[in-house]
Amino acid sequence: MSDASINKIGKSTVPRTAISTSDEHSITIRGEDLCRDLIGRISFTDYFSFLVTGQKPSRGDAMVLDACLVAIADHGMVPSVQAARMTYAAAPDALQGAVAAGILGCGSVILGASETAGKLFAEVDAEAKGGDLQAAAQKVVRRMREAKQPIPGYGHSLHKERDPRVNRLFEVAREAGTSLRFIEIAEAVESAIPAIVGKELKLNVSAAIPAVLLGTNFPLRGLRGVPILARTAGVIAHLVEEAESPSGFALAYQATRELVYEGPEARK
């Protein structure tokens, strides 16, 4: 027998967390007693915000977070739901695997834009330094175009007009009384796009989420978690349906009805 320990990677060798601790009698989350202070006293949405930030959201902050989670939890048989349903059809014993397959499609092209759009808005905010938002938005969009970067959160394959969820999320933010600063920024970017990019690209839901959430206590660094948590709920609903009324293999069958094989002819 000999020592097979792996070497340390990175500087710290002592793991740390500020989220939770427990002993035989209690579980402490961010300084509160889970059983006494949280279960039955706080909604799941508020608790998610509390886990991420260490602060309980205000009523307005929570309204906006709820609205975002509801807005993107489901959008029908999108590719990631199809992936989840096909995975479940093939591996019905492992619901967690099918949910994981669904989440793995929350990437840079689909849903991941929430975070990159949030960074763009933060950049415009910093650029403006409290001054002219329109000029700052133009400057940042021009810089992105010059670097050949896409403008994250603008344009949608289905919704050529502004995605209907966008206006509704903005309304909710107004009703909730949270800061509208990042909505103004998002709209400044939207109106800067045509002259610089050469076509209209309307705000889509991935940009609307940071536009409203950055006006609450929810942090930029947690933005990407919002569509992932939301979609998990939608994917679970689809998998509960799949278990009762299977469509996974039917989707896979339909998908290939016009599939073209363009490799070499089979050798004789």
Added chain:
Amino acid sequence: MSDASINKIGKSTVPRTAISTSDEHSITIRGEDLCRDLIGRISFTDYFSFLVTGQKPSRGDAMVLDACLVAIADHGMVPSVQAARMTYAAAPDALQGAVAAGILGCGSVILGASETAGKLFAEVDAEAKGGDLQAAAQKVVRRMREAKQPIPGYGHSLHKERDPRVNRLFEVAREAGTSLRFIEIAEAVESAIPAIVGKELKLNVSAAIPAVLLGTNFPLRGLRGVPILARTAGVIAHLVEEAESPSGFALAYQATRELVYEGPEARK
């Protein structure tokens, strides 16, 4: 070029869903207009229940579902959180991959017991036919012991007494006014265990969840989704922390400090 379509698997070739549909102007979820009727009007917890069941939960049903989600969203640096943090440390560009790694540990040993415990309770319920719960519980537990099956949802490595979350969830169900039938069943099973299994095994949180949720409109077939959705929130919070204050590699380093290699000695 030739046809490469795959053959159909299973009976139906037309995919179907009752969850949602959309066109350019609107998204319909279970018959409601997402933007007009749902965003800003329904909490994420209620929406999850609506997506899964097609019905909006009563206030009491929603209280119980919120309590369950809060109860199991986080329990510190458990193995699946460690797996998620190590994955994120190695692949920080793909938050969705680290969340998926965390969810993949919601299996039969950890957290998956919610569903199997729910099936056990449904079996006791059916066995009792409205009659003696205690006798029905004994019968079912004895049958499981004879088949050498473990009793899902009883016993916990840390909490030798009843897990503190159990009593709190039962309290919430009483406050919420939902049916207490399955709590009675869960306690009948708990009191049947010592004589049949030969030791006390206290109800743990995985049994408490079906015990309270089966008294609401939440279906047995959706039970396994509850810990998965809850844990997704906890894992995201840990990954937001990991991004700011890394512990993933430190955990991996600590884990192997006493690792023993017990393979053959290296050849000279």
Added chain:
Amino acid sequence: MSDASINKIGKSTVPRTAISTSDEHSITIRGEDLCRDLIGRISFTDYFSFLVTGQKPSRGDAMVLDACLVAIADHGMVPSVQAARMTYAAAPDALQGAVAAGILGCGSVILGASETAGKLFAEVDAEAKGGDLQAAAQKVVRRMREAKQPIPGYGHSLHKERDPRVNRLFEVAREAGTSLRFIEIAEAVESAIPAIVGKELKLNVSAAIPAVLLGTNFPLRGLRGVPILARTAGVIAHLVEEAESPSGFALAYQATRELVYEGPEARK
């Protein structure tokens, strides 16, 4: 600050491995020096077998393992490949996530039957005790039917005759000179099925794999890894193609062309 360590689960608290160890100068795998004894001296297939079993396979054993891996690495645009391609289209920055999505479909319905068929063959082998295989196969199949279990590895949606890969794998085993014992068992099961099950179900590739591999040094407990490793190669090839010639979103589009929404009509 306080202690947040998790409690031990299970009996042992010291992790152990017989697979590998390393120091600053060398990596030892199963007692061999990776750089001196293995890289450039052993094929990947032999190395896989060596990692799993601790023994280098004979030439015949390796031929059979290679044949199995080649037989199931790819079968076109099957559901798990579609899931992987859709995931990659949505999250192109994370190849590992798309591969993971592809692997998650190697479950009990698709590909996972390799292991369960292997267990069935081991049961027939034990039942026969060196005596009449045909009688033993009938007994085991009858027992499974009575328990309402499906016969794993028999029947295929596309190949109504014996899957062409089956006979080829059996030929390779004969050429390789490995034990044919489990091929005989697999054929005994196939011929026992019609009288007991009431229809012909031909051996498929998931049964052929344990039938040939259990005649080599490859262990029953490693069987499920074989289709997973093989499919990983196929999925990677599809994702390399997807990166150059995208089909993921086209598959998702085609899949839903006939999708039926059967939920409630949208409220006015």
Added chain:
Amino acid sequence: MSDASINKIGKSTVPRTAISTSDEHSITIRGEDLCRDLIGRISFTDYFSFLVTGQKPSRGDAMVLDACLVAIADHGMVPSVQAARMTYAAAPDALQGAVAAGILGCGSVILGASETAGKLFAEVDAEAKGGDLQAAAQKVVRRMREAKQPIPGYGHSLHKERDPRVNRLFEVAREAGTSLRFIEIAEAVESAIPAIVGKELKLNVSAAIPAVLLGTNFPLRGLRGVPILARTAGVIAHLVEEAESPSGFALAYQATRELVYEGPEARK
């Protein structure tokens, strides 16, 4: 009932593949008959290359690919193996989920550098235009430093000298007679680093893999698949061991023995 089809995303609506097609009697892979031409006639390594490239590798190309796969399949209880073993311990029914968790750690920090190092070498190659490699390497490294990018594939936490696998892979390439062009480039980069970066960073195995593989027929765009396929084999071996001799929970226990909770004190 109404139409719920999703809209097309991207330009093409017809999926295509050049990899494989099948009918009831045969499976065609890249123009060859799987059963007649491939099973039993080609190694898994050669088949992987054939699936990815459409060409069978030369003997030398295959030697190099085998060497790369063997070099990185296992390196002990690294974080991704720990994640896989913990996942398996929690969800032992779903081997595929534990393998997926292991693969999800093949990201940009660990193992993913194979592809980015390959791109770096291709850039140096293009910059040199057949001329002075040393000057080209300096130019590219300087450009990366100015853009504050790390140099992928150089430096290793354990191996302060050149990783022993690097020299061995270079030896294999020489024995195999494949092009040494990209080895020269990799060494030119290594010798350019000290003056520009201010410290020695030795070639690690993630750079050695593209350095040898780009001298074969294996394409740059497939590089990231090589560590993923290799690690799948190693992870499967660890999971077969985990099933017999569990260490997953012991790893998780050890990992948190010194865990510090640095959140707020529990409220009284």
